[in-house]
Amino acid sequence: MTFRFLSGFGAYWMLLGKVFSRPEKPVIYYRQTMKELVSLGLRSIGIVTIISFFMGAVITLQTAYNTENPIYPTYLIGLGARDSIILEFSSTIVALILAGKVGSNIASEIGTMRVTEQIDALELMGVNSASYIILPKVVATLIFNPFLTLISIITGIVGGWLVGTTAGVITSPEYIYGIQYAFIPYYITYSLIKTLFFAFIITTVSSYQGYIVEGGSLEVGRASTKAVVYSSVFILLVNVILTQLLLS
Amino acid sequence: MIRVENIGKSLGGREVLKDVSAVFEPGKTNLIIGKSGSGKTVFLKCIVGLFEIDSGAIWYGDVLFNELNFHARKEIRKEMGMLFQGSALFDSMTVEENVRFPLDMFTTMNYEEKLERVNFCLKRVNITDSNRLLPSELSGGMKKRVAIARAIALKPRYLFCDEPNSGLDPKTSIVIDELIREITAELNMTTIVNTHDMNSVMENGEKIIFIEEGEKCWEGNKNQILQSDCKLLNEFVFANALAKQLKESAR
Numbered sequence: 001m002t003f004r005f006l007s008g009f010g011a012y013w014m015l016l017g018k019v020f021s022r023p024e025k026p027v028i029y030y031r032q033t034m035k036e037l038v039s040l041g042l043r044s045i046g047i048v049t050i051i052s053f054f055m056g057a058v059i060t061l062q063t064a065y066n067t068e069n070p071i072y073p074t075y076l077i078g079l080g081a082r083d084s085i086i087l088e089f090s091s092t093i094v095a096l097i098l099a100g101k102v103g104s105n106i107a108s109e110i111g112t113m114r115v116t117e118q119i120d121a122l123e124l125m126g127v128n129s130a131s132y133i134i135l136p137k138v139v140a141t142l143i144f145n146p147f148l149t150l151i152s153i154i155t156g157i158v159g160g161w162l163v164g165t166t167a168g169v170i171t172s173p174e175y176i177y178g179i180q181y182a183f184i185p186y187y188i189t190y191s192l193i194k195t196l197f198f199a200f201i202i203t204t205v206s207s208y209q210g211y212i213v214e215g216g217s218l219e220v221g222r223a224s225t226k227a228v229v230y231s232s233v234f235i236l237l238v239n240v241i242l243t244q245l246l247l248s
Numbered sequence: 249m250i251r252v253e254n255i256g257k258s259l260g261g262r263e264v265l266k267d268v269s270a271v272f273e274p275g276k277t278n279l280i281i282g283k284s285g286s287g288k289t290v291f292l293k294c295i296v297g298l299f300e301i302d303s304g305a306i307w308y309g310d311v312l313f314n315e316l317n318f319h320a321r322k323e324i325r326k327e328m329g330m331l332f333q334g335s336a337l338f339d340s341m342t343v344e345e346n347v348r349f350p351l352d353m354f355t356t357m358n359y360e361e362k363l364e365r366v367n368f369c370l371k372r373v374n375i376t377d378s379n380r381l382l383p384s385e386l387s388g389g390m391k392k393r394v395a396i397a398r399a400i401a402l403k404p405r406y407l408f409c410d411e412p413n414s415g416l417d418p419k420t421s422i423v424i425d426e427l428i429r430e431i432t433a434e435l436n437m438t439t440i441v442n443t444h445d446m447n448s449v450m451e452n453g454e455k456i457i458f459i460e461e462g463e464k465c466w467e468g469n470k471n472q473i474l475q476s477d478c479k480l481l482n483e484f485v486f487a488n489a490l491a492k493q494l495k496e497s498a499r
Contacts, residue, residue, distance in 0.1 A: 025353060028352055028353065113339075116334055117334055117336040118336050118337075118338055118339070120293075120298055120332065120336065121330065121336040121338075123298060124297075124298065124325060124328060124330045124408075125325060125326075125328075125350055125353065125354075126321065126322035126323075126325030126326055126354070127353055128318075
């Protein structure tokens with residue numbers, strides 16, 4: 001078990017070595033990156049927006065129902081929702097959701113390319129298949145995921161405001177005061193730094209799982225599952241480390 | 249010319265190729281035959297460098313291919329074309345983009361020149377008005393022909409075909425066989441074909457190598473195959489009653 005983990009870990013870093021070698025023809029990689037920005041980035045806006053909206057709403061309601069005490073000012077509901085969304089939800093929870101959506105997509109796409117010999121075809125032509133397939137995905141997610149995080153923060157806060165005021169747990173001026181109260185801009189930076197690490201984990205771990213597939217469609221399915229599980233575990237692990245490093 | 253000297257290869261602790269040697273000449277369609285699991289696909293993948301060999305040597309002309317690193321191999325790879333068993337067309341690309349891919353990657357041609365070459369290659373394999381189609385919209389035979397067009401886009405010196413007839417009806421198989429034979433002669437390529445299709449053997453077998461359990465058991469051509477006394481070869485080639493009658497009549 002330990003040997004398998006270590007050899008897999010070594011193979012992962014060796015694959016990254018191939019991924020980050022010099023591109024054969026930068027213009028082709030640029031075109032691929034544009035395609036991946038659409039496929040992995042733009043097409044994730046919908047799910048991120050919907051989930052963020054409802055999570056923001058739930059966070060606001062839960063904060064309100066758990067602070068029903070006269071000694072707490074009501075605007076703390078807005079402050080609590082804001083900090084929960086910025087510090088944890090929009091970076092970590094959205095990353096876990098994207099590990100499911102984007103990670104499984106990447107692993108199954110690359111895994112299918114492997115079992116249908118498309119990767120062999122690239123190698124035979126003299127193309128660095130790892131770099132050609134994986135590098136544009138890494139670059140695209142590193143560029144786009146911070147925007148997804150910002151979209152998530154805004155949508156989450158709007159969702160909290162809309163549902164909080166509609167449900168009558170907080171007034172609009174109190175919520176707006178709360179989300180501005182004691183605001184620390186560094187929290188946004190912290191959230192975006194985490195997003196970059198998580199984006200890298202999702203794309204590289206999922207790509208690795210797809211790239212090493214051997215067999216047929218069953219193995220591609222297994223690779224997709226592994227991609228989601230391993231990405232999620234690594235995201236949570238790195239989250240702890242980054243939180244300690246960036247907030248202590 | 250490709251020269252293979254005493255190559256050996258093990259996979260998962262099993263010896264798949266044992267001391268195999270062969271010479272493949274240009275302008276000829278060289279066939280590797282053998283039953284499923286005999287090691288012929290591994291042999292082909294070793295020759296093209298998709299598998300690293302454990303022992304022996306692979307020469308492309310005067311170049312010792314198996315000793316080259318990834319970057320040095322690239323120059324030889326540009327002279328290779330390969331038709332994979334499942335065609336291996338890129339799913340996300342159209343027919344035109346598939347054939348244009350090696351030109352995009354390795355030439356400095358402008359778009360019009362590339363398009364002209366793509367259309368020439370597609371016309372050569374009898375595919376017209378399909379530039380905008382995706383691989384999923386093509387039949388099995390069309391996929392193979394597009395894969396051949398992609399393989400010859402860079403005017404290769406070496407063509408490798410892994411079971412080009414698998415999954416095709418007998419008539420389409422003959423079309424693909426003829427195409428491979430004609431293109432080999434036209435471009436004076438060294439072509440190596442993996443097959444267990446007996447029609448291909450009798451039509452294209454200018455040089456045939458028979459592999460059984462990772463060992464080369466017999467070498468000859470389509471005329472010699474009828475006269476061969478190799479028991480394993482005869483069991484493989486003349487497995488059905490019709491083929492046995494053919495052999496008897498040849499004697």
